[in-house]
Amino acid sequence: MISFPSFCIIILTFLYPFETFSLQPITQQEATFSSRFLDSVLQDYAFRSFSGHRKKTGVIYDGIVPANVTGTTISALRLRSGSLRRRGYFNYKEFDIPSGILVNPYVKRVILVYHNLGNWSNVFYPLPGFVYLSPVVGLLGYNAANLTGKGLPELDIRSSENPILIKFETLSVLPNGVLPKCVFFDLFGGVAFDHVENGSVCTSVTQGHFGIVVEKTSPPPVVAPVPAPEKSHGSEYPIAGGNGGGGGGGGGGVRKKWLWIGGSVAGGAVVAAAMVVLVVAVRRVVGRKRIAEMRGVAESGDPLAVAAVGRAKVPVAMGTRTKPILESEYVS
Structure with a gap:
């Protein structure tokens, strides 16, 4: 339902000419219900652009909008x-109108009124959950x-062959990973989206208002910071007392710090020494095991005969087990 202030504005606007009646600033709630009223107002101001001119067909005339919607532009x-x-x-602002348009x-003659709502786009055509990358044009x-x-x-106004093209020249910065969408507002309050x-570039087969939007992305969840440990004496690194007596709380904190560092260094040295001893012990065990295996292999073989050669005893090969046979013995 239209609010009472909006209803009064509409009635008074039609009763009095715009020259003598100044519209009050439009709130977002009132503007939501008055987009069709805005079309009526902009139609009147667009038609006024023909006054003072020799009315030529096929020529674009830019109009002047009322002061309370400064930032919008109109043409006829x-x-x-x-x-x-x-x-x-073709090239009627953002619109390319193809042949085959049915009225x-x-x-006999038709006037095509162009709207560019500029910074009023989100006011007269709000889209919860979406952000405009372009102004709404009509x-x-x-x-x-x-x-x-x-x-x-x-x-x-409807196309019977090729669609009407709406070519937006400038768009806002597109967020990463988000696909833009064309949005279409018809004259009856309907909203439709397209690729x-x-x-x-957006396409349409009929008249209305158009824009390019993207869905709002929810911000990443905020990780709660880890609370810092409470400090007992206010300072992170207390300064020791000047008398060197060691009775102050700050001196005790410094001593604890150095004791902790010394303990860490000593512990690291002990671990390193233990690792060296372990490596040496493992190598000895492996070496002994290999020597034992070699001895076992040597002892399991056949012993060689020993013969005296001079004063030394050397191993010699045993005699041939198979007696050789001469070739002549094979001849019978």
């Missing part, structure tokens, strides 16, 4: 419906028969 473009259907219109109900069609009309109804083409 008048085209013949037949020409719009046959040839379309319902049919009118394209709405009206009957060009009455250039002084206010609060005119929109025509149904982004070529990094910054």
Whole structure:
């Protein structure tokens, strides 16, 4: 339901011309319910851009917005419906309008009103859970028969062949690991999402308001800091008393510190010495075991005969067990 202040603003705006009635700043709650009212106001101001000019078809006229929505921009473009259907219109701000556009109900001439809501995008089209990377831009069609009309109804502008392209030139910095999405707002309060083409292009088959958004990422959980140990005497490293008597608490702390360091060094030396002794003992055991194995192998072999050669005794090979046979003995 529209709040009472918003209802009063709407009624008074239509009763009095904008030149004599200044709108109050719009709060976010009021703006949420007044996006359609904003379309009506911007239609009136866009039509005013034709005043003072020779009304040319196919020429873009930039309008002036009311002071209470400074930061938005509007433009108006008048085209013949037949020409719009046959040839379309390209580079109308962010919009490329292809051929094959149908206007319902049919009118001889149509005015396409362009909106760029700038910093008002999130106010008039809030999206909880999303962040805008682009401003919200709009394209709405009206009957060009009455250039002084206010609060005119929109025509149904729809593409029958190729889609309308919305090419956003500049986008905010895209967070890492997040995919952008096109968002579409129709004239009846509906919202739809679609993928982004070529990094910054959205497509549509009908009129409305468009933007590029990303989902908000939840911040990483905050790890609670480990509480520091309480200090009994206020200082991390107390200074010893100047009299050198050793009775002060600070002197005792310093002595404890050095005793702890000396104990650590002595303990390390003992461990290193124990490791050296262990390595030497293991090597001795392994060496003795190898020598015993070699002796066993030597003792298990066949003993050699010993013969005296001079004063020395040397091993000699035993006699041949198989008696040799001469070749002549094989001849019978």
